[in-house]
Amino acid sequence: MENKKVVVITGASRGIGKAIAQKFLSEGFCVVGISRSRPKCQLSFHIQADIKNEEDRKEIISKVISEFGRIDVLVNNAGVGIYDTWEDMDLGHLREIFEVDFFAPVHLTKLALPYIKKSKGTIINVSSAAGELRVPFESGYTAAKHAFHAFSETLRMEVDNYNINVITVTAGNIKTGFTLSAKGSKHPPLLPFAGKRKELADEIYKAYVKGKKKVIYPSWYKVFIFYSKLFPKGYEKIIMKIWERSFEKREDKINAQKKEHVFSSSSSVVPVKRTDRVE
Numbered sequence: 001m002e003n004k005k006v007v008v009i010t011g012a013s014r015g016i017g018k019a020i021a022q023k024f025l026s027e028g029f030c031v032v033g034i035s036r037s038r039p040k041c042q043l044s045f046h047i048q049a050d051i052k053n054e055e056d057r058k059e060i061i062s063k064v065i066s067e068f069g070r071i072d073v074l075v076n077n078a079g080v081g082i083y084d085t086w087e088d089m090d091l092g093h094l095r096e097i098f099e100v101d102f103f104a105p106v107h108l109t110k111l112a113l114p115y116i117k118k119s120k121g122t123i124i125n126v127s128s129a130a131g132e133l134r135v136p137f138e139s140g141y142t143a144a145k146h147a148f149h150a151f152s153e154t155l156r157m158e159v160d161n162y163n164i165n166v167i168t169v170t171a172g173n174i175k176t177g178f179t180l181s182a183k184g185s186k187h188p189p190l191l192p193f194a195g196k197r198k199e200l201a202d203e204i205y206k207a208y209v210k211g212k213k214k215v216i217y218p219s220w221y222k223v224f225i226f227y228s229k230l231f232p233k234g235y236e237k238i239i240m241k242i243w244e245r246s247f248e249k250r251e252d253k254i255n256a257q258k259k260e261h262v263f264s265s266s267s268s269v270v271p272v273k274r275t276d277r278v279e
C-alpha cells in the first residue's frame with residue numbers, strides 16, 4: 001500500500017461509486033470507500049459512516065490520514081434524490097437531501113483540502129444533469145445539484161494555484177438503484193439510452209489521467225443541455241410532456257391492476273412497480 005495513491009470515494013458500496021472504486025482499484029490505486037452499509041465489492045479499506053453527520057465526516061478524514069497518511073483523490077459521489085411536486089415537498093426531506101448532496105461533500109472537501117494540496121491531487125464531484133437542467137418534480141434534487149455543480153465549478157478556479165484539478169461530472173440517466181432509494185412519489189420516467197456505470201467510471205478515470213475538467217455522460221446530454229439553454233421554452237414544453245405522460249401511464253397501470261383485482265376472486269393486490277433503473 002505504501003507507494004500507492006490514495007483515492008477516497010463516498011458512496012462506494014454500490015452504483016456509480018462502486019464502478020469508480022473498481023476502476024481505480026484495477027489501475028493500482030489504494031481505494032478507501034465510504035458508505036453506511038457494507039460494500040458489495042472489494043475495496044482496499046472501508047469506512048462505515050453517514051456523511052450527513054459532521055462528526056462522521058471528521059472521523060473519515062482522520063481515519064484515512066492515520067491509516068495511509070495521504071489523500072490523492074477525493075471522489076464526492078454519494079447522493080440521494082427526492083421526487084415530488086414543490087407543493088407536496090417535505091421540508092425535512094429536502095434538508096436531508098441538501099445535507100447529503102451539498103453540505104457533506106462541501107465539508108469533506110474542506111477537511112481533505114490540506115492533504116490534497118500536499119499531493120497536488122484531484123477532486124472529482126459527481127453531479128448530475130439535474131445540476132445543469134431544470135427538471136420538473138425534482139426541484140429539491142435539482143436545487144441541491146445546481147448548488148453542488150456551482151460549488152465544483154467555482155472551487156476549481158480557487159485551487160488551480162495549488163495544482164489541484166477539480167472534475168465536475170454531469171451524469172445523465174445511469175442504470176443503478178438510485179431512483180428506488182429516492183424519497184417522494186413523483187418518480188421520473190425511464191428515459192431511453194440510459195448510460196452504463198462502468199462506461200461512466202472509465203470516462204471519469206480518463207478525465208482524471210488527462211487532467212480534464214468536465215465529464216458529461218452519456219454524451220447525448222451535451223445536446224440536451226445546449227438545447228435547454230438555447231430554447232428554454234421548447235425545452236420546458238418537451239420535458240413536461242414526457243414527465244406527465246409517464247405519470248399518466250403509471251396511473252393507467254395502477255387502475256388496470258385495481259380492476260383486475262376486483263374481478264379476480266383469489267388474487268391479492270400486487271403493488272405496481274415503479275418504472276425504475278435497477279442495478
Ligand SMILES: NC(=O)c1ccc[n+]([C@@H]2O[C@H](COP(=O)([O-])OP(=O)(O)OC[C@H]3O[C@@H](n4cnc5c(N)ncnc54)[C@H](OP(=O)(O)O)[C@@H]3O)[C@@H](O)[C@H]2O)c1
Pocket residue numbers: 010011012013014015016017034035036037038049050051052077078079080100126127128129171172173174175176177178179181
Ligand atoms: N443513477 C443516476 O441515474 C444518476 C444520474 C445523475 C447523477 N447521479 C449521481 O450519482 C451519484 C451516485 O448515484 P448512484 O446512482 O450510484 O446511486 P445509488 O446506487 O443509490 O448509490 C448511492 C451511494 O451513496 C451512498 N450514500 C447515500 N447516502 C449516504 C450517506 N448519508 N452517507 C454515506 N453514504 C451514503 C450509498 O451507500 P449507503 O446507502 O450504504 O450509505 C450508495 O453507496 C449521486 O450523487 C447521484 O446524485 C446518479
